[in-house]
Amino acid sequence: MCDTCGCGNSxxxxxxxxxxxxxxxxxxxxxxxxxxxxEKGLLVINLISSPGSGKTTLLEKTIEKLKxxxxxxxxxxxxxxxxxxxxxxxKGVPAVQLTTGGSCHxxxxxxxxxxHELEKRIDGNRLDVLxxxxxxxxxxxxxxxxxxxxxxxxxxxxxxPDKPVKYPRAIRTSHVLVISKSDLLPxxxxxxxxxxxxxxxxxxxxxxxxxxAMTGEGIDEWCEILKNGLK
Amino acid sequence: MRKKKVHEVxxxxxxxDELMNIARNNNAIKINSVKLKIGRMSGIVTDSLIFAFDAIxxxxxxxxxxxxxxxxxxxxxxxxxxxxxxxxxxxxxxxxSNCNSLHVRILSGExxxxxxxxxxx
Numbered sequence: 001m002c003d004t005c006g007c008g009n010s011x012x013x014x015x016x017x018x019x020x021x022x023x024x025x026x027x028x029x030x031x032x033x034x035x036x037x038x039e040k041g042l043l044v045i046n047l048i049s050s051p052g053s054g055k056t057t058l059l060e061k062t063i064e065k066l067k068x069x070x071x072x073x074x075x076x077x078x079x080x081x082x083x084x085x086x087x088x089x090x091k092g093v094p095a096v097q098l099t100t101g102g103s104c105h106x107x108x109x110x111x112x113x114x115x116h117e118l119e120k121r122i123d124g125n126r127l128d129v130l131x132x133x134x135x136x137x138x139x140x141x142x143x144x145x146x147x148x149x150x151x152x153x154x155x156x157x158x159x160x161p162d163k164p165v166k167y168p169r170a171i172r173t174s175h176v177l178v179i180s181k182s183d184l185l186p187x188x189x190x191x192x193x194x195x196x197x198x199x200x201x202x203x204x205x206x207x208x209x210x211x212x213a214m215t216g217e218g219i220d221e222w223c224e225i226l227k228n229g230l231k
Numbered sequence: 232m233r234k235k236k237v238h239e240v241x242x243x244x245x246x247x248d249e250l251m252n253i254a255r256n257n258n259a260i261k262i263n264s265v266k267l268k269i270g271r272m273s274g275i276v277t278d279s280l281i282f283a284f285d286a287i288x289x290x291x292x293x294x295x296x297x298x299x300x301x302x303x304x305x306x307x308x309x310x311x312x313x314x315x316x317x318x319x320x321x322x323x324x325x326x327x328s329n330c331n332s333l334h335v336r337i338l339s340g341e342x343x344x345x346x347x348x349x350x351x352x
Binding site (some may be wrong): 014015017019021023026104107139140143144168169198202204 | 237238241242245246248249253257259261263267274275332333334337343344345346347348349350351352
């Protein structure tokens with residue numbers, strides 16, 4: 001362009017307008033996953049929560065209730081170990097462990113790979129519901145659409161009632177909020193009405209279910225969603 | 232680097248793939264800069280994103296001198312209860328500046344976009 005005046009501006013540059021999401025790669029993969037799940041007639045649920053909120057325990061209880069009426073598969077996300085997948089398999093349900101090796105969330109490409117692995121294990125049999133248990137973390141998983149139909153966030157009573165306002169993205173991107181360990185309510189300063197009010201203010205469409213794996217509270221209501229979808 | 236990742240690293244890796252595609256499609260010899268629009272409420276820590284990008288870009292000669300330019304977008308909200316519009320610099324979810332309600336619609340501040348890329352061709 002300008003080789004003679006000495007301004008050094010001799011290179012050809014071009015600005016290309018992009019205007020696309022920074023998460024496009026994952027979003028594209030999520031769209032492909034969802035299409036694939038839809039073709040299979042599969043309901044896919046992405047479970048997110050802090051570590052120790054009871055995602056795997058909720059799954060165990062769900063499997064006990066529903067195993068006879070619907071066919072369930074599970075993709076288990078963790079940083080390391082096969083422990084959770086083993087717990088699920090012990091209940092007689094096929095499970096593939098996805099270990100992220102350090103990453104604090106699951107991404108669509110890994111789900112795609114894990115689902116094909118699961119399909120091999122079920123040997124052509126049909127699945128009705130696929131659970132994806134995300135890595136325990138209330139921050140990063142909220143950024144990554146995995147192609148699920150329902151995102152369910154668990155918050156357990158011992159974590160405290162301030163979690164919705166501290167982790168608004170997890171609440172705002174979820175369809176269902178499961179309050180777990182409700183049997184511990186008498187022992188904690190946990191105002192459930194205020195908690196619900198905060199959560200619904202952040203996301204007025206949120207379906208809130210109070211559950212306890214110990215007493216069985218709310219498990220039927222949760223299972224109803226899995227059988228008939230969100231009504 | 233490729234294994235241990237918070238979401239900013241994943242986002243930087245995805246962004247690098249996109250940038251390389253864009254460079255190839257335009258027959259660029261170099262990527263000079265990339266302009267991002269990041270909302271205050273997007274949940275993306277821009278320092279972490281730049282840190283990750285600066286580490287990953289060294290793996291690609293087209294990209295090794297590229298710089299990130301970030302336009303930070305303030306959070307602008309409207310309260311669904313009392314209709315007050317307000318702007319905030321807070322990183323966390325805002326309650327209404329007038330009535331304290333959390334029933335707030337976010338008008339801007341959640342952006343996480345690649346705006347444009349400057350290429351040398």
